[in-house]
Amino acid sequence: MSAELRIRNLEKRFGATNLRPAVDDVSFTIAPGEIVVLLGPSGCGKTTTLRSVAGLEKPTGGTIDIGGERVADPVNKRFVLPQHRNLGMVFQSYAVWPHMTVEQNVAYPLRHRRIGKEQTKRKVDEAIEIVGLGAYRERPVVALSGGQMQRVALARSLVYRPRILLLDEPLSNLDAKLRLRLRDDLRTIIKDAGVTALYVTHDQSEAVVIADRIGVMKDGKLLQLDDAITLYNSPADVFVANFTGAGTLLAGRVERVAHGMALVQLDDVPYSVRTRVPDDTAPGDRVLVSVRPENVHLETERREDGEMAGIVKSLQYEGTQTAYRIMVGDKEVHCTELGTRPRFAPGDTLFVWIPPEVCWAFHARAGTAT
Ligand code: ATP
Numbered sequence: 164m165s166a167e168l169r170i171r172n173l174e175k176r177f178g179a180t181n182l183r184p185a186v187d188d189v190s191f192t193i194a195p196g197e198i199v200v201l202l203g204p205s206g207c208g209k210t211t212t213l214r215s216v217a218g219l220e221k222p223t224g225g226t227i228d229i230g231g232e233r234v235a236d237p238v239n240k241r242f243v244l245p246q247h248r249n250l251g252m253v254f255q256s257y258a259v260w261p262h263m264t265v266e267q268n269v270a271y272p273l274r275h276r277r278i279g280k281e282q283t284k285r286k287v288d289e290a291i292e293i294v295g296l297g298a299y300r301e302r303p304v305v306a307l308s309g310g311q312m313q314r315v316a317l318a319r320s321l322v323y324r325p326r327i328l329l330l331d332e333p334l335s336n337l338d339a340k341l342r343l344r345l346r347d348d349l350r351t352i353i354k355d356a357g358v359t360a361l362y363v364t365h366d367q368s369e370a371v372v373i374a375d376r377i378g379v380m381k382d383g384k385l386l387q388l389d390d391a392i393t394l395y396n397s398p399a400d401v402f403v404a405n406f407t408g409a410g411t412l413l414a415g416r417v418e419r420v421a422h423g424m425a426l427v428q429l430d431d432v433p434y435s436v437r438t439r440v441p442d443d444t445a446p447g448d449r450v451l452v453s454v455r456p457e458n459v460h461l462e463t464e465r466r467e468d469g470e471m472a473g474i475v476k477s478l479q480y481e482g483t484q485t486a487y488r489i490m491v492g493d494k495e496v497h498c499t500e501l502g503t504r505p506r507f508a509p510g511d512t513l514f515v516w517i518p519p520e521v522c523w524a525f526h527a528r529a530g531t532a533t
Contacts, residue, residue, distance in 0.1 A: 165359040166230030166326035168193040168216065174224030175211050184223070185211045187383035193327075198353055198360040199388070200370040202406070203380035209363045212380075213329050216361060217252060218245035230326050251320030251328040251358070255335050257312040259304045259319070265291065266300045269318045276323060290318040293355050295348065310341035317349075321356045328353065330362040334369060346372055367407060379403045395455075397439075401525055404453050411459070411496045413452045414527060420444050427452055427524060431492050434471045437519035441526060449527035456486065458521040459498035461507065462514040470514040471496075475507045491515055 175186040186208045193199045201209040214220040215235065216227060221242055227235040229250075234243040259268050270287045278286070291300055294314040299307065304315055313333055320328060333349070334342045350373045353360050364370055370377045371391045378388040379402075387399040391407075398404035401412070415429040417440065425440040427450055438452050462470060473489040473496065485505040487498045496515055500506065507513060 165195045165357055167195050167228075168327055168359060168361065169228040170212075170216070170225065171227075172225035173212065173215060173222055173227065175208075175215055175220055176223045184208075184383050186215065186222070189225075189380075189383075189385045191378060191385060191388050193359055193361060195359050196354075196357050198350065198362060198373060198375045199378060200362045200364060200374035200376075201378045201380055201385075202364060202367060202370040204365060204406075207380040208383040209365075209380050210331055213331055213361055213363050216327070217250055217329055218243060218248050249323075249326050251323070251325035253313070253316050253320050253328070253330045253333045255332045257309065257316045257336070259312050259315050261305045262303065264301055264303055265296055265307070265315055265318075268304055268315050269322050272319060272323050286322050286324075290322040293321060294318040294352055308341065309337045310345045313337065313345060314352075317352060321352075321358065325358060328356075328358045328360040330360065332364055333362075334364075334366075342369075349373055379406055381406075397523060398453070401451065401453070404525075408455060409497055410453050410455045411494075413454065413494065413496075415450060415452055417444055417446050417448045417450055417524075420446060424520065425450075425524065429471075431494065432471050434469055436517050436522055438522035438524045439520070440524045444524070444526070450524040451527050452522050452524045454496075454517055454522045456497040456499040458517065459489075459496060460516045460518065461487070461489070461498055461500065462516050465514055466516055470516040473513055473515045475509050475511045475513065477509055478505055478507065480505055489513070489515055 169192045171190050173186050173189040174184050176184045189212060201212060203209050211220055215222050222235050222237055224237060226233060229248060233241055234248055266287060269290050270283055273283045291297055294317050296314050304312060334346055346369050362373055376388055376390050377394055379386045381402050387403050394407050398407055404410060413429050415427040418426045418428050423439055425438055425444055426435050427438055428435045436452055471491045473491040476488040476490045479486045483503060484499050484501045489496045489498055
């Protein structure tokens, strides 16, 4: 029963038209059974997008289709009420009935749906099994942990086979340990249920674990929607690059370009890196080269193909890896090295080498990338 969700040019303005819209020309499609996570800082418009799909907000522009049915289209005055959209919703606060048992909670939504006793039991059993609460079905919900309550809420929103499951920061009220456990289970639960899901979070690691594709939002705009590997390795702009992981930006000037790759002479250091660049890059362009800390290599000796001399400013030992801050001239370069013992100490001099083709560049002016 899972359905496609199709959003086109969605806009939501609260109040005055001269203010920036909370959701600004957002378009994306979620395939049946796919999990898309909207990721972004507080206020970027992800909750408003989700609430528009739910029917809890009336969009001011664009269209929303669920399973081919148009549920919102302000221009043509079409708006399907939330209760007629057949969606499941899970929010931060566990919306469960504390005085009822797990089973009664999960069965609750079926009460109003004129479903026979046998069928109700089968559906409830199935939903409780999917969320892994088989051993707790008779327990009153008050006797459960926060993580288990959130599983009850999840089972309750899956029991009537919604066309789409909407989840808004469902893990944020849990303590860190429970959050990690349920995070790892959530993807399996949603996939087992086979339901299309739209999931909202500001937590990057949560998004990576749960999503098939992640949409990064900022100021009401959807900047990029891709799988986690593409987002991490080919971010569309500086904001996405920074939001999806640490790194260093190195300013420079393009020397040569061919086939989407360029040789960039870095400012202030006698070093050129080979990097992917946007298609419209030309020799002479100013660019910002982005490099992830795990791609920066630290060497004790000079290399034939060039390197940058640096000095260790500080380090943070993290058990299985060490994160270094290296000063190369005036520029601080971040580097992580795997290993249970740090190879360098603060004050050590070393050589920084960036292998070809692990970086990408943005136009210095626009901040757009390949
Ligand atoms: P958070 O993670 O903090 O919930 P978000 O990315 O989900 O943030 P939204 O809640 O969608 O962001 O809010 C987007 C923008 O719309 C914000 O600037 C917010 O202040 C504004 N906004 C949201 N709801 C309303 C409302 N009912 N009335 C006026 N402005 C609103």
